[in-house]
Amino acid sequence: MIIDHPLLGPRDAAEFVVKGDASLIGRPDGMTASPEDMHDYMYLRDNTAGEHRELWYHEQGDRSWLVVTRNTLTHEVTKVELARDVARAQGRSR
């Protein structure tokens, strides 16, 4: 597989480590979340047949975490974003 890194261009997937569903960005605040919210965040994932947003880490590269939109049926990659930008767009800050 090839991942088109937004900063570095096309790179072989072997340089990356995959973490899984990009919903992991949406971590609830531990001080306000209910245990159930935290449980759902931790354990519940959609098992998508089709477009799937997932986290990849460029470990053998610039250490960027990326959100890769990949079709799980064809492996076609339609979008690659910096996870930091995605997190900010979701309102995450500090």
Place this chain on the structure above:
Amino acid sequence: MTQVNRIEGGQIDRSNTLKFQWNERWLSGHPGDTLASALLANGVKLVGRSFKYHRPRGIFSAGSEEPNALVQLRKGAAQEPNTRATTVELFDGLYATSQNHRGSLEWDLMAANDLLAPFLSAGFYYKTFMWPKAFWEKLYEPFIRSSAGLGRLSGRPDPDIYDHGYLHCDLLIIGAGPAGLAAALAAGRAGARVILADEDFCMGGRLNSESYDVDGQSGANWAALAVTELHAMENVRCMTRTTVYGSYDHGIYGALERKADHLATSEGKPRQVLWRIYSQRALLTAGATERSIAFGNNDRPGVMLAGAVRTFVNRFGVAPGREVAILTNNEDGLRTAADLKAKGVQIRGVIDTRKGETIVDTTGRKALKSVTLNNGRKISADCLAVSGGWSPNVHLTCHHRGRPTWREDIAAFVPGGDLPPGMTVAGAAAGHLTLAATLADGHESGARISAELGHANAPGDTPSAEDEPFETTAFWHVKESKRRAWVDLQNDVTTKDVKQSHQEGFRSVEHLKRYTTLGMATDQGKTANILGLSIMAEASGKTIPETGTTIFRPPYNPVAIGAFAGRARGKDFRYFRLTPSHKWAEENGADFVETGMWLRAQWFKKPGEKGWRDSVDREAAQTRKSVGICDVTTLGKIDIQGRDAAAFLNRIYSNPFLKLPVGKVRYGLMLREDGIAYDDGTTARLSETHFVMTTTTANAVTVFRNMEFVRQCLWPDLDVHLISTTDGWAQFAVAGPNSRPLLQKVVDDLDLSNDAFPFMACTECTVFGGTPARLFRISFSGELAYEIAVPTRFGDSMIRGLMAAGEEFEVVPYGTEALGVMRIEKGHAAGNELNGQTSAQNLGLGGMVSKKKDAIGSKLSERDEMNRDDDLRLVGFRPKDRAALLTAGAHFLRRGDPEDMAHDQGWMTSVAYSPELGHSVGLGFLKRGSERIGETIRAYSPVRNQDILVEVCSPHHIDPEGERQRG
């Protein structure tokens, strides 16, 4: 023996003679021969025994689709089973033997299986070896195992080298037959970066095997000229002996290049190279494979594909027989007759199924003698050329689950519409089964793809050839045959097996394949699958497209495991790193052990020490008595800087970090988000905005990865930056009561007194007159101890300097074992305790999880099940009989309880012999352990055959109050 069947012509170099051995007999051939053509030239017909029935078999094809002629090549450690004689290039001194027989090839004892054939039909394993149950292990399995497989491995390490390589191109052309060459010429002239790969050692494909003309000259000549032109182009790379075996995601192809298989010795160079080819576009011009027809006894040596007969005659100058009969369902039969006649080979008859003629049986045990027609006529023949039509090589088009579609006019599957992205198919592989159409399609495809990629130079003219007639009528098997008719020669699957599979309900093609093993041999049924499908279709009253095909998966042809492994073998299986003191440790008698990605000194043996325990006991005792030094560089080190560094750490560690003063170190516990204990270590604050963290050796990589996740994905606007500095600093633990005076000699202008530099202090400083260093007063051993770090390039001189400075204190170096002994004595948790199943509560560190802040894992660590009062707690153990040695992994039981899981009380995680205490000590998890200090329980280890009484005690076997490390 002379080459009795050698005839004129062919692309072999008759000026050179090569000697080779076949079953210990010396024979001869010429450069340009394959082992198969050389054997046929020498009149060798019987080359092997079949898998199940041990039937005599001969050479069936002339290419990589060969199901029969599997031989064992070379001897000794380089011995290689199951190589196809039809693809093995002849070289001087080649040594080959036949396989799958007991006794000689001519008199195989296992041939009795052929008489038992009625009992050995499809599925006989499942029916025969069912009962009695006790027979399985003693009788059935050993019997099946000894019968299984064809050739034999040497059982010795492979002496050859295999390499991996990476290539990039605009256009990868797979197959250098007429379509591939025409495409490469067009694309190369247009200016595209082209890789042209072919598995043969001679490019040209069928052009070398047929008697056609291209551009007014022989096809073989045209191909040679085309290759010359391509070689001259800088933008084209021609790769012979290279099989593209798989199509992967995003234009990546796997290819195996056989660099030295055609040489007597690889002379230290890689024998094979596994290429990963990155392509913008790919053009599959892999041609087509001829298929057989199933009729009675169609497996005898001498029965051969018609196209292979033409290959042997035209390309290799070998007559596969003296009297040849031809069975065909298409025009190829007549062409075979014409080619043979032109070379003076006698034709005994052309049997054309389209005229209602067919063959029902054959005779000849070890070589074909005659064929019997359906009209009862018997024709004597020592070679039968069979053509059942051609199947396009669609394999690579299906590697992304694409399905081929059926074309009735050529009675074959052709590539479907859903090709791997970027792939185009041209020539015979696309179903163009005539030469002119193939050349035109190849040329046009090469030119078009180049233009689409922006290479606009002139592609030249389309090569011209006469379009020969091609007409076929599907004909798969002879229904009136009463004798066994083979479908899959390599796995001995007959028409009867396919019908039986249908009768017994295994009707889907995938079931058919697995029940009968049709197409599951090393040739993956290249010549057989379509026959099996057609018979299944007929039996179930369906059409072939309704019946469908099984899924083709990589590899297209077998790839040796050694090629996939490449250089990653033996000690190079995984890379490893050396500590900065490695050289010094080698000089000082260290034994090394792999820890994570590092080689670390395990202990330093002294003269006179008999076993490892002597060395380890001495190192631990001397450290506690005076001073010891250990290289702890392997611990992960992460440099953390930024205005929000403290806030960031406060969310990484479960315990508070916000208020850690500058110049202090704090022990930190990390949890996983699910609340389980993950990693621990110390973090030092060098300034308001600068921290240095250590992690365990094992988790150094993942902790850094997870911290980057937290930084980039969870709190992206925190002002904090991370760098892994594990390799940047050489770090040494200096432990023991004399560590202070030793280090005082080393540091420049730094007061190390307890008041000036107390327990858990840290500072940046210099050593040995100006070398930059960092000093931490932390202790893993429980002694007064420090860790001192210098930039890695000073690591070697640092260990030498420390040892010299410590001479007056009789300083010892200690390895990972003594390190382990001392941490168990002190009761520190390590990998055995932080095993991914234990919570902070289990470890006795429940108090470290702050409830006043949000840190990774803190919320889910509050779950009830992780906070039960009756849960496991980390405690210490010592044997009741002090002379006994404890066993890690032993389970705890109350005295008198039965030995079962219902009464399990926990387990021992770490044990060591304590030289300080003079007996064995252990750590372990025990239910309600912290309330049970002083109790005597059983440590039961059926695996190690141990059952002893142990006392529960504090995990801190020595100095529980921590006076030594604070002193």
